[in-house]
Amino acid sequence: MNIIIIGNGITGITCARNIRKINSDATITVISEESKHFYSRTALMYMYMGHMKYENTKPYEDWFWSKNRINLIQATVNHLDTVNKSLKLDDSRILNYDKLVLATGSIPNNFGFPGEDLNGVQALYNLQDLEKMEKNTSNISAAVIVGGGLIGIEMAEMLHSRNISVTMLIRENAYWANALPQEEAQLIGNHLHKHGITLKFNTELKEIRTIDQVNVHSIVTKQEETIDCQFLGITTGVKPNIKFLKNSSIEIEKGILVNEFLETNIPDIFAAGDCAQFRYVKTGEAPIEQLWYTGKMQGETLANTICGNKTTYDRGIWFNSAKFFDLEFQTYGKILPEITPEQESFYWEHENGKISFRANYNKSDRSIIGFNFIGIRFRQVIAEQWIREQKEIEYVIDNLKQGWFDPEFSDAYDKKIAKSFSSNPIN
Amino acid sequence: MQDHSLSLAKPTEGLLSQKIGASLIAAALLCAIIAAFGQGETQSVLFFGLIIVFSVAGGIIFSIPYFKAIPGIKNNGIMHSPATNRGGIAWGIAILMTGFYIILYWFPNYLEGLIRTMDPLSSMLRNKPSDQWFLYGTLYTLAVIIMGIRFIGKYRSNRYQVFRTLSVMFFQLGFAFLIPAFLLKLNQPEFYFSYFWPLKYSYLFPNDIDYLIQSGNIGVFMVFWGLVMTFIATPILTYNYGKRWYCSWVCGCGALAETLGDPYRQNSDKSLKAWKVERWMVHSVLVFVVLTTALLWLNSWKNGTILGDASGLFSQCYGFLIGSVFSGVIGTGFYPIMGSRVWCRFGCPMAAILGLFQRFKSKFRITTNGAQCISCGNCSTYCEMGIDVRAYAQKGENIIRASCVGCGICSAVCPRGVLNLENLAEEGRFESYTRQGNK
Structure with missing residues (x-):
């Protein structure tokens, strides 16, 4: 069996590794235009800040690939021939496959802002972007970031570490408000402010200005405010990287359409990770998942299917994590920015304004739905078990200590949280 | 605004x-x-x-x-600074x-x-x-x-x-x-x-013990202390807390590595090859010191008639090669190039013994929190002992390694709160996290 995987991100690589674990005979080839070896995209910011070198971001040493007989090709795929089951690369090589995995990831959204082609205007997604950012930000003093999401805040921290002043333009009325409840969004906003980041809420970019026709000089917001900057980071989300499939017989919409087995409409072609879009979605689940964790899980699931053990992709209990400057964030279960009428939410915040806890539960049977933690590390196994077993909120609050995962000698806040819960009028 | x-x-x-x-x-x-x-x-x-x-x-x-x-x-600029x-x-x-x-x-x-x-x-x-x-x-x-x-x-x-x-x-x-x-x-x-044997190797050599015992009650107590710490306290403490109770909380070599050496912790070699070299070297030193100690006692028991000066030569060799060259010149002098724990990792016989306990009989482990690892590599980069922490964390496995000194920096620098140093029940510490679906 000759398997080709396009994309060497976490999804493609997880898939390749797991195929090799199950099947020792298959020929496995991974093609990437970005880098020869797999590195952790999550560490892009740490390379810029000088925490790590590129070498440190590779989860496997270079000998790993030949030892596991995973062929690596750095090239761009120009054309896919689904009839003859072949690929054409930019170096005009033609590769044949028996099974093909599309794990091409994302590209940054662009909204066609006037002036977005100027030097100093860029997104941050891959290694090439990082190199560009290194050049674009040498010897500058002020930057603007459009978009208040996870990459936006990473970019803010990166620039801040080089002593560049940062202004963030955020469309909503608080940081990451389309994912976080108001309290958490505000807490994080305050923390950013303490670090010297200027946040402009309810603000959108109108145009990008230049004096020399080459470099960005300033931006104008929709409120007609002008902000000087020599760098403009566009972090307004990503979309599936599927351009090269536009004229193929593979069905695409926003992403590559797949069923629950991650199969496309063409036999022996599969898609997983950021580039895949589920045809049928359960309520409350997103058709396109653009997370490290889901990419990894999809890659693992797909390896089973390809090796003959057809497996349904199952997200399990939702979880995610992030870090906002010094604040760690963990979430388990589905916490919506605003609760539904059937739900109740309990929120506790430490007086230092850096630590918070939220538990959402169903009004009717008081069963737990999910958690948000800021500045608290919590055990995933415990959170998942409670959500799966639909434990009552009272049980959860009484047993919080079981899930505590902060380093030894840290203060535990379970008692404070319990006290606050019992004195809360809505309970 | x-x-x-x-x-x-x-x-x-x-x-x-x-x-x-x-x-x-x-x-x-x-x-x-x-x-x-x-x-x-x-x-x-x-x-x-x-x-x-x-x-x-x-x-x-x-x-x-x-x-x-x-x-x-904040580790800003560490990889940029000469x-x-x-x-x-x-x-x-x-x-x-x-x-x-x-x-x-x-x-x-x-x-x-x-x-x-x-x-x-x-x-x-x-x-x-x-x-x-x-x-x-x-x-x-x-x-x-x-x-x-x-x-x-x-x-x-x-x-x-x-x-x-x-x-x-x-x-x-x-x-x-x-x-x-x-x-x-x-x-x-x-x-x-x-300091205890075998790090302070001479504390169980016959000459030192004779000298201490002859110097009165305090000397006798010192011999007693040395024996108790080496043979009773060390196994018990290591069983309960891992080798960190000594390496990261008490030891003077550890003290210098963690303080003076902290700016260089990222320079330890994380490759599989380095791990192989490390295991051969550190355990060879352990064998060397055990052999030296045994020879000296044998010689002393036979009143020096069998081995003559050979055992003395053996201990002089150990003192020069391991005690001076390795622990001092290379162990500390090379901090900026090979990382802060060169001696502890490749040469310390105490670390070797504690490590064997930690690996095979201890409650200590670094727990990986479910599937939360994002493989960023901060943990491995800042591990002074050159452990590829990420290799375990990204598989949802706990980290149980002989060399881990329990400094806790991997847990501290993890941006997702994935790692935690814990002393829990010995049973099940090697079990990894498996994700369950909704159904």
């Missing part, structure tokens, strides 16, 4: 105090050189004062920015430190002037003039305290880091510096209560 002028923390805020701090430390170094050239003999009090005041003040002033910054560990990324400055420091060890061990006469500056302190603490080892002990303790303050500033958001650093500073100052000095003052054997 928020006004930018209200912003509290700017990254450059600390620059001035770092310049002043570095200048003072350079001044202390200059004073030491002048003293070594002879001025230390004639004006010992003056030069002692200058060296101590300049270095302590310099160290503290240098550390101020860490304490003023918003709490949170001082920390094996650049020119790092090589310069490595040569300086290695050279100092060579002079100290084999040409102490060059340090005569510097040794004399320590006379006032030495006669106060020990009732006798200073020698090269007292000079070394003083500088060593000073380095642990000054760089310990810096460490606490940098990692102060993490209480485990603060507590264990206070602990190594306490043991270095009290158990490895003041108490041995006071013992001399009281005409008792100079004994280090914080």
Whole structure:
């Protein structure tokens, strides 16, 4: 069996590794235009800040690939021939496959802002972007970031570490408000402010200005405010990287359409990770998942299917994590920015304004739905078990200590949280 | 609207105090050189004062920015700086430190002037003039305290880091510096209560034991202490807490590695090859010291008739190769190039024994929190023992490795709260996380 995987991100690589674990005979080839070896995209910011070198971001040493007989090709795929089951690369090589995995990831959204082609205007997604950012930000003093999401805040921290002043333009009325409840969004906003980041809420970019026709000089917001900057980071989300499939017989919409087995409409072609879009979605689940964790899980699931053990992709209990400057964030279960009428939410915040806890539960049977933690590390196994077993909120609050995962000698806040819960009028 | 002028923390805020701090430390170094050239003999009090005041003040002033910054560990610029990324400055420091060890061990006469500056302190603490080892002990303790303050500033958001650093500073100052000095003052054997066989190999050699026993009740207690710590306390403590109780909380070598060596922890080699070399080397040293000890006892039991001088030669070899060259010259001198725990990782026989306990019979592990790892690599990068922590974490496996000294930095620098040092039930510590679906 000759398997080709396009994309060497976490999804493609997880898939390749797991195929090799199950099947020792298959020929496995991974093609990437970005880098020869797999590195952790999550560490892009740490390379810029000088925490790590590129070498440190590779989860496997270079000998790993030949030892596991995973062929690596750095090239761009120009054309896919689904009839003859072949690929054409930019170096005009033609590769044949028996099974093909599309794990091409994302590209940054662009909204066609006037002036977005100027030097100093860029997104941050891959290694090439990082190199560009290194050049674009040498010897500058002020930057603007459009978009208040996870990459936006990473970019803010990166620039801040080089002593560049940062202004963030955020469309909503608080940081990451389309994912976080108001309290958490505000807490994080305050923390950013303490670090010297200027946040402009309810603000959108109108145009990008230049004096020399080459470099960005300033931006104008929709409120007609002008902000000087020599760098403009566009972090307004990503979309599936599927351009090269536009004229193929593979069905695409926003992403590559797949069923629950991650199969496309063409036999022996599969898609997983950021580039895949589920045809049928359960309520409350997103058709396109653009997370490290889901990419990894999809890659693992797909390896089973390809090796003959057809497996349904199952997200399990939702979880995610992030870090906002010094604040760690963990979430388990589905916490919506605003609760539904059937739900109740309990929120506790430490007086230092850096630590918070939220538990959402169903009004009717008081069963737990999910958690948000800021500045608290919590055990995933415990959170998942409670959500799966639909434990009552009272049980959860009484047993919080079981899930505590902060380093030894840290203060535990379970008692404070319990006290606050019992004195809360809505309970 | 928020006004930018209200912003509290700017990254450059600390620059001035770092310049002043570095200048003072350079001044202390200059004073030491002048003293070594002879001025230390004639004006010992003056030069002692200058060296101590300049270095302590310099160290503290240098550390101020860490304490003023918003709490949170920042490794900004470490891989860009020639001082920390094996650049020119790092090589310069490595040569300086290695050279100092060579002079100290084999040409102490060059340090005569510097040794004399320590006379006032030495006669106060020990009732006798200073020698090269007292000079070394003083500088060593000073380095642990000054760089310990810096460490606490940098990692102060993490209480485990603060507590264990206070602990190594306490043991270095009290158990490895003041108490041995006071013992001399009281005409008792100079004994280090914080070092045990096989790290302090001679403490179970027949000669040392004979000498201690002959020197009275305190000496007998010292022998008793050494035996209890090596054969009873060490297994029990390691079973319950892992080897960290010693390596990261008590040991003087660990103290220097964690404080003076902290800026270099990322330079340890993480490759599989390095791990193989490490296992061969550290366990060979352990075999070497066990063999040496056994030979000496055999010889002593047979009154030296069987082996003659051979066993003495064996122990001299060990003392030169392992005790001096390895632990000092390479172990510390190479910090800036090979990372802060070169000795602990490749050479320390105590670490080897504790490691075997930790790997096979202990409650200690670094727990991986489910599937939360994002494979970023901060944990592996900042592991001073060269453990590829990420390789375990990204599979949802706990980290149970013989070499882990339990410094806790992997957990501290993890941006997703994935790792935690724990002592839980021994059963099931190797079990990894498996994800369950909804159905």
